Amino acid sequence: MNDSIRFILNGEDVSLENVRPTETLLDFLRLKRRLKGTKEGCAEGDCGACTVLIGRLIDGKLFYESVNACIRFIGSLHATHVVTIEHLAAKDGTLHPVQQAMVDCHGSQCGFCTPGFIMSLYGLWLSNEKPDRAEIEKALQGNLCRCTGYEPIVKAAEQVSLHRPSTLFDPLEKTRTEIISRLWAMQASDTIAIASEEGRLIVPRSVDALARVLAAEPTATVVSGSTDVGLWVTKQMRRLDPVVFINHLAELQRITTGEYGITIGAGVTYTRALETIAQKIPAFARLITRIGGEQVRNMGTIGGNIANGSPIGDSPPPLIALGAQLTLRSAAGARTIPLEDYFIAYGKQDRKAGEFVESVFVPYPVADAKFAVYKISKRRDEDITAVLAAFYLVLDESEHVTDIRIALGGMAATPKRARSVESELIGKVWSEATVEAARPAFDADFQPLTDWRATAEYRQLTAKNLLTRFYLETVGAPAELKRFEEVA
């Protein structure tokens, strides 16, 4: 067993032997290293004031991505490169072009949000030479500013891509080869286990080691991207012991396309899944760009979204509508079940002691199938769902419904299919009259709750209206519906 978490912080090698299982990167930076350019705003992944970059090796290549330091645990950092705002300017004080553009475009007033914005823009600058406006806005979805307004910040991003200097001076481009070899040298040769006064953390060496750890510690908390678990710690002050980190396991980070569908490893982040899903199932990919902000998508996983079992998790309804299968694994072996059977009741999933989610298989929609996903939330960006509906429809040559799967989130204690509505539709001609007649069946399927996101009546009516909308879109959307296409 190894007994330290090792990573690179800006230029320096760090090795930590005394780490609390849920010690956050933000606390470490600010309290232990006095790197106070990284700010604390919300401590829940929403505001982006704590944004830093994490570099990690994927298939031998080094990628830097923006993350929220406030909900990122130290135990998840082994063999990564943590880059904070302090690393950007040259030693003589010359600002990095991304910083200079923010100055030139008046992108800062009180300055509290500014380091976070700069780190997000820097992440974009490293990965995309000529981002368009939509790509800039996407990169900034997870950063909130309460005084400057976003236009000057977007302008700064446009300016820095327009007058892009050679990257030779850039602190990360300059050291790329050297950092790759340092990260290689840090790869753990064995499982890491650290015991502190506040509990234990374990970083298994492999998926087999993970299965063994969970067999021995069935009540351990598995942490993948920590975008849910992070908030249990920072907001609910929960004490977790032991904690098992899995975000580094390459075996869980594979995404493969086959003849019939996509297999997504439980550790694949939204960002890493996006390209493949966009090629094969574009409607699902559009939904992913509305999950959290860029930092959350760079950390969070579809596997974690499923395992968490929340009734308002965004990925389960479309996955259920597509007929996804879930593979769970333990030391005793693997089993595969229809994803919809995984969600038993609120807070209760079909996951046995010692099991973990290994992957989800997503079948491609058949040729001519119609598939749509609608997320209804108060804001377009970085908001939690009030109602989410996914529709999968196959018609025969005479326009009769031969297959229909409708799954909703935010309507019941679990993500759930609208079985009564489906029964009303199957075998019927796909027409306005059929859809109209099926709408009341939502009342048999769902008795939603009222909460601060939406009332029960709003949810029920929205679900019915989304069926009507889906129908209208399948027969050629009227212009006024198309206008909202990117929003819903």
Ligand SMILES: Cc1cc2nc3c(=O)[nH]c(=O)nc-3n(C[C@H](O)[C@H](O)[C@H](O)COP(=O)(O)OP(=O)(O)OC[C@H]3O[C@@H](n4cnc5c(N)ncnc54)[C@H](O)[C@@H]3O)c2cc1C
């Ligand atoms: C600011 C913000 C915005 C968000 N916006 C959205 C949104 O728009 N839509 C949405 O659906 N969610 C949203 N979330 C929630 C969260 O990002 C997702 O649920 C995410 O997919 C969780 O994945 P993770 O890898 O971070 O899971 P973690 O937080 O690491 O884990 C979540 C749960 O799953 C378990 N777990 C994780 N992986 C496994 C595994 N392989 N096997 C067994 N158990 C496992 C953990 O033990 C825990 O119970 C948001 C979160 C934040 C902080």
Ligand code: FES
């Ligand atoms: S402090 Fe707000 S996202 Fe981290």
Ligand code: FES
């Ligand atoms: S400049 Fe004040 S919050 Fe953005």
